[in-house]
Amino acid sequence: MPSRSLRAGLALLSIAALANTGLAANTTSSTNTTASTYKLIADFSGSTFFNNFDSYTDPDLTNGFVNYLSATAAASSNLTGFFSYPEAGNLTTAFIRVDTLTSNPPAPGRASVRLSSKQTFNVGTLVVADIYHMPTGFGTWPALWMLGGGATWPAAGEIDIIESVHNSSANIMTLHTAPGCSVDNSTSFALGGGDAGTYASQLMNENCNTGNGADGCSNHGPAQTKVYSNQLSTAGEAFNEQDGGVYVTEWTTSGVKIWAFARDAVPSTLNTANPSTVGFPTPLASFSGKGCDFGAAFKNMTIIINTTLCGDWAGKVWESSGAKAATGVETCEAFVAGKPEEFVEAYWEVGGIRVFSSGSQ
Numbered sequence: 001m002p003s004r005s006l007r008a009g010l011a012l013l014s015i016a017a018l019a020n021t022g023l024a025a026n027t028t029s030s031t032n033t034t035a036s037t038y039k040l041i042a043d044f045s046g047s048t049f050f051n052n053f054d055s056y057t058d059p060d061l062t063n064g065f066v067n068y069l070s071a072t073a074a075a076s077s078n079l080t081g082f083f084s085y086p087e088a089g090n091l092t093t094a095f096i097r098v099d100t101l102t103s104n105p106p107a108p109g110r111a112s113v114r115l116s117s118k119q120t121f122n123v124g125t126l127v128v129a130d131i132y133h134m135p136t137g138f139g140t141w142p143a144l145w146m147l148g149g150g151a152t153w154p155a156a157g158e159i160d161i162i163e164s165v166h167n168s169s170a171n172i173m174t175l176h177t178a179p180g181c182s183v184d185n186s187t188s189f190a191l192g193g194g195d196a197g198t199y200a201s202q203l204m205n206e207n208c209n210t211g212n213g214a215d216g217c218s219n220h221g222p223a224q225t226k227v228y229s230n231q232l233s234t235a236g237e238a239f240n241e242q243d244g245g246v247y248v249t250e251w252t253t254s255g256v257k258i259w260a261f262a263r264d265a266v267p268s269t270l271n272t273a274n275p276s277t278v279g280f281p282t283p284l285a286s287f288s289g290k291g292c293d294f295g296a297a298f299k300n301m302t303i304i305i306n307t308t309l310c311g312d313w314a315g316k317v318w319e320s321s322g323a324k325a326a327t328g329v330e331t332c333e334a335f336v337a338g339k340p341e342e343f344v345e346a347y348w349e350v351g352g353i354r355v356f357s358s359g360s361q
Contacts, residue, residue: 038126038275038356042119044303045130045352049094050080053115056306064141064311065109065333074113083349093132097347098140098307104337114306120149123295124359125251126277127161127303128270130351132244134162135307136236138323139336140346141165141314142307144247149300154178154213157298159256161249162235165314166323169223169236173258173285176216177208177298182291183217183255208292214312219285225260232262234284240345246270250277252358253295255288275356303355305348309336 044052055071074080079099085091099111121127127146135142143163148156158176175183183206208217221234233239246266248259259280261267269275310318310332318324318332329335335342 038358040273040354041357041361042117042121042355043352044117044350045354046092047082049082049350049352050075050115052119053117053305056114056116056304059108060308060311062141062308062311062313063315064308065139065315065336066112066307066309066311067105067108067110068114068306069111074111077111079111079113091351094350095347096305096307096350098135098309098343100340100343100346102340109333110309110336110340110343112307112309114308115304116147117303119355120300120302121146121251121355121357122299122301122359122361123251123253124357124361125249125301126275126356126358127247127249127251128275128354128356129161129247129249130244130353131162131247131348132351133240133347133349134164134235134244135346135348136164136167136240137342137345138166138327139309139314139332139342140307141309141311142346142348143304144348145304146249146251146298146301147304148298149302151299154209154216156300158213158216159249159251159298159301160216161247161258164235165317166321167236168321169233169238171221171235171260171284172218173221174216174218175208175256175287175297176213177292178213179209181208181217181293181297182206182289183208183287184289184291206291208287208297217287219287221260221284225284232260232265234260237345244349248277248280251294251298251301253293255286255292255294256298257283257287258285260284303353305350307346307348 057068057070060066069079079097081095083093083095096113129144144161146159150156154176155178160174163172202220204218204220205215206217210216224231224233232245233242243263245263246261250257267280315332327335
């Protein structure tokens with residue numbers, strides 16, 4: 001079980017525990033003024049967390065040096081399981097990690113896990129993901145994302161909520177769609193509280209089918225930002241050192257918004273049966289505009305958590321990212337194969353994922 005520091009004297013907190021702590025943030029200063037009323041339709045947390053997911057065991061479609069294990073194999077290999085924190089009200093979290101023991105694993109690569117929710121979701125969805133730790137380290141490519149079903153990718157869409165490679169400290173949020181979906185750069189980051197000072201995020205492409213969907217419309221977040229008056233790291237080692245945070249994704253007919261909250265600044269409404277995003281600060285990423293039908297571009301979405309290794313992104317930027325120079329290893333695949341001890345931080349720790357709907361899902 002990982003060791004924990006108590007940030008600002010606070011015990012570890014899950015979103016489910018916030019109501020009784022008095023620590024939930026005041027949400028009076030905001031930019032989000034219209035939102036739907038939501039009801040809980042899925043709760044992936046506690047000792048039943050893994051019951052809500054199927055394990056993907058097919059070859060990695062992003063060409064990673066990775067071997068995705070079945071649920072039984074992952075559990076027996078200690079790549080999935082639970083941490084328990086009696087000092088935090090018996091909080092139980094789920095871990096999903098990469099193999100750290102095997103040297104030079106055979107093809108297709110190092111053992112890892114990819115989970116896909118059994119339940120699917122459609123427009124009018126609010127996803128609240130309580131993440132204590134995300135994978136980091138050279139060779140890693142972790143992602144928490146939503147993938148459309150019932151059509152050949154990317155016809156049913158993809159929403160990348162958390163994604164990074166190697167030791168990056170900045171989260172990259174992306175929409176991938178079929179032709180016909182373009183978005184506006186309507187994102188800025190709140191500094192100091194509400195909108196007291198903002199700076200624009202970097203929207204790489206307005207066309208979410210850029211690269212036939214492979215590049216999509218990608219919003220590059222900052223390594224650090226502030227929500228209300230709370231400093232927040234968005235990914236990587238710094239995100240883990242602050243005991244992670246809570247990512248909130250709202251998908252409506254008007255667009256997709258993604259917020260990130262430090263653990264001591266989670267809006268209290270998220271701990272209710274019918275949360276609302278009214279009063280939320282400026283999102284970390286906001287994809288909107290009349291150039292996309294967000295109800296049609298994304299449909300029948302599953303929630304996926306995985307860590308691949310190398311592949312079409314982490315492997316492709318092995319040299320340009322500085323990983324080759326930092327490790328002294330010629331290729332990403334050689335590093336991943338020969339350095340199992342380097343993957344001790346390549347794990348997800350999830351306090352829970354709760355999904356709400358404004359419709360009849």
